[in-house]
Amino acid sequence: MDVNKSVQENKALGAQAQKKYKDLAMNIIRKYGIFLIFIAMCIVLSMLSPSFLKIRNLTIVVRQISIIAIVAMGVTMVIITGGIDLASGSVIALVSVMTAKFAHPNTYPVFVPVLVGLAIGSFTGMISGTIVAKGKIPPFIATLGMMTAARGAALLISDGKPIGDFSKEFEYIGGGHFLNVPVPILILIGVIILTHILLSSTKFGKYIYAIGGNENAAVVSGVNVDKVKIMLFTYAGLLSALASIIMTSRISSGQPGAGQGFELDAIASAVIGGTSLNGGIGTIPGTIVGALIIGVLNNGFDLLGINPYWQPIVKGAIIVGAVLLDERKNRSK
Amino acid sequence: MKKLLAVALVLVMCASLFAGCAPKAAEPAATPAAEPTKAPEKLKIGVAMSQFNDKWLSYMLDSMQEYSKGLTDVEVIYVDGKADVNTQLGQVETFIAQGCNAIVVNPVNTDATEPMTKAAKEAGVPLISVNRLFKNQDEATSYVGSESIKAGIMEMEYLAEKMGGKGNVAILVGDPGNEAAIKRTEGFKEVIKKYPDIKIVAEQIGMWQRDKGMSIMENWLQSDLKIDAVASNNDEMAIGALKAIEAAGKLGTILVGGVDATPDALEYMKAGKLNVTVFQDAAGQGVGAIKTAVAAAKGEKVEPIVWIPYELVKPEDVDKYIAKWQ
Structure with a gap:
């Protein structure tokens, strides 16, 4: 009898331990799922193509995603408050042509086009933010309006034509190297650190999560929600402008057609990285991994020469898969 | 400070709006009104452009205007469809009402040309498409463009x-x-x-x-x-x-x-x-369209498709093409 009992106990203990490990595994998947997927993708790709893991190739991947990743960080913050930003692609086009106008050689010093671009980007963000906060209009509508208007303004200012011929200093922003590292990557790292601190360690960041968690509660507890929203959209506009300046410099051309679909790639990066469209959840490192996944995917498809029509299908599957993970996260709370 | 910047920006945008569009809009209006008192036996041809405000199309338009100036027996009227399907349809209908002998259309939307071809057919006016092929091209008289x-x-x-x-x-x-x-x-x-x-x-x-x-x-x-x-x-x-x-x-x-x-x-x-x-030869397409329209207006038989050949640009003759854009 005793023996039987202890066997049963052991079984129960074993089952308990098994459950514990299962929970632990599930927890890891929930918490780091997207990081694991990213690592798995890298392993598979490095087996399929010997070129993939070369430092040069990885540098190129990071430089290619720098533009989308910078935009995506702003978009992530907006989504955390429960909003959405559709204007980023068009703002990129508007900033691109305006910056290009001031970037010709022997006209203005390089900080002039940069400041003009950043000012315009912030200004468009401020307008969207004000419309959302003071006009009580859903961000989807407000930024849809800005998306349409900014594209029109870009076409109007440029007369529909690309603007080229830049100074050497301006071309350095997107094409130059500092200590052997491409300048866009250095800018990206700077923005990641700044935005991560802003979101995780400042009052401003806490308010953003608070608004996304429960806007009414945030109002009641004394958060100036309108001000936070305006500041937030302004910052997102600033980041779009920065991305635009890098791109304009990189391709040596201010283009009114630039940035088409970038807003959706930015939103996809945020969502893949675990940002919840219901608000309140999301991190900068997550979004960066999201952007890296898209970048690695593009790179891998080009390296392996896979039929290009597969690329959007796989991308779509990953976006949906990531949100499935995200849903589970919400339920387990 | 932010407000000041806002005002400045708005001003800049408005200024560039007027700088960009105003003269262009004024220019075409003057062209058809120039010689309304000419002899009635002159042939009348209407040209409905999808939009004047497009770099490449503006070269085509220039070449048409240049060429038609030299035609003594033909009057050519140019209108700007402003990239709007309805505006353009109205313009084509006006051409028919005005008694144009042939109409050239550079369609805004190649899928929405049915009402135009129908109206022209009913009125018995030859309809020529240029640069953009109608979806129902077989209902029109001729197409002038590149392949x-x-x-x-x-x-x-x-x-x-x-x-x-x-x-x-x-x-x-x-x-x-x-x-x-x-x-x-x-x-x-x-x-x-x-x-x-x-x-x-x-x-x-x-x-x-x-x-x-x-x-x-x-x-x-x-x-x-x-x-x-x-x-x-x-x-x-x-x-x-x-x-x-x-x-x-x-x-x-x-x-x-x-x-x-x-x-x-x-x-x-x-x-x-x-x-x-x-x-892609803008002048060739423009002139070709007017030539085809004149022939059709005179009742001559025209080809259903007039291909304007592309030109290969090699490094040795790049200067010739740079000059074309200036």
């Missing part, structure tokens, strides 16, 4: 010849939903089929965009693919590819071709970077 597939064939033939008939080609495709992207790519492949030693090693979609072309080329350069030539659907993606090749220090080792002969592309060709592009 997308030819651009692809010409570009690829030049590249194949420069490759010495062998090697690896990578293709940059525009927006795969566009007729031009589909047909130009088809043209590439038609040529490549003729060369057993030329292989397509990669094909990616660059959506006509320079930055996409650049990223794709960067990735290709990192891969194990050996690429001897890049055939691009347009110049913008070709320039992107060239920038990636230049950054990798491989300029001159890979042939690059595009289509459009844009001013930027001609600069790259002049600098010895771009190997070939294809010029």
Whole structure:
């Protein structure tokens, strides 16, 4: 009898331990799922193509995603408050042509086009933010309006034509190297650190999560929600402008057609990285991994020469898969 | 400070709005009103442009106006459809009511031409489409324009010849939903089929965009693919590819071709970077359309399709084409 009992106990203990490990595994998947997927993708790709893991190739991947990743960080913050930003692609086009106008050689010093671009980007963000906060209009509508208007303004200012011929200093922003590292990557790292601190360690960041968690509660507890929203959209506009300046410099051309679909790639990066469209959840490192996944995917498809029509299908599957993970996260709370 | 900046920006935008559009809008209105008192036996031709505010189309319009000035027995009226289907339809109806003997349309939307062809047919007025093929082209009298597939064939033939008939080609495709992207790519492949030693090693979609072309080329350069030539659907993606090749220090080792002969592309060709592009002849199409319309108005038989050939732009005659844009 005793023996039987202890066997049963052991079984129960074993089952308990098994459950514990299962929970632990599930927890890891929930918490780091997207990081694991990213690592798995890298392993598979490095087996399929010997070129993939070369430092040069990885540098190129990071430089290619720098533009989308910078935009995506702003978009992530907006989504955390429960909003959405559709204007980023068009703002990129508007900033691109305006910056290009001031970037010709022997006209203005390089900080002039940069400041003009950043000012315009912030200004468009401020307008969207004000419309959302003071006009009580859903961000989807407000930024849809800005998306349409900014594209029109870009076409109007440029007369529909690309603007080229830049100074050497301006071309350095997107094409130059500092200590052997491409300048866009250095800018990206700077923005990641700044935005991560802003979101995780400042009052401003806490308010953003608070608004996304429960806007009414945030109002009641004394958060100036309108001000936070305006500041937030302004910052997102600033980041779009920065991305635009890098791109304009990189391709040596201010283009009114630039940035088409970038807003959706930015939103996809945020969502893949675990940002919840219901608000309140999301991190900068997550979004960066999201952007890296898209970048690695593009790179891998080009390296392996896979039929290009597969690329959007796989991308779509990953976006949906990531949100499935995200849903589970919400339920387990 | 922010408010001040806002006001300044709005002013700048408004100023550029007027600078950009006002003179252009005023200019065409003057043209038809110029000689209303001429003899009644003059033939009347109406030209409905999709929009005046487009760089390439403006060259076509200029050539039509230039050519029609020299015609003593024909009066040509030009109107701006402002990229709006309804506006354009109204203009075509007005032409018919005015008693035009032939109408030239550069359609705003090639899918929405049914009402125009119907109205013209009922009134018995010849209808000629220029540059953009109507979806129901067989209902119209004639089409004057270029054939997308030819651009692809010409570009690829030049590249194949420069490759010495062998090697690896990578293709940059525009927006795969566009007729031009589909047909130009088809043209590439038609040529490549003729060369057993030329292989397509990669094909990616660059959506006509320079930055996409650049990223794709960067990735290709990192891969194990050996690429001897890049055939691009347009110049913008070709320039992107060239920038990636230049950054990798491989300029001159890979042939690059595009289509459009844009001013930027001609600069790259002049600098010895771009190997070939294809010029779509705006003047040829414009003049061809007026000629066809005059013939149809006089009751002569016209061809249902008048192809205006593309022109291959090689580095040796780049200056001639740079002059065309000025």
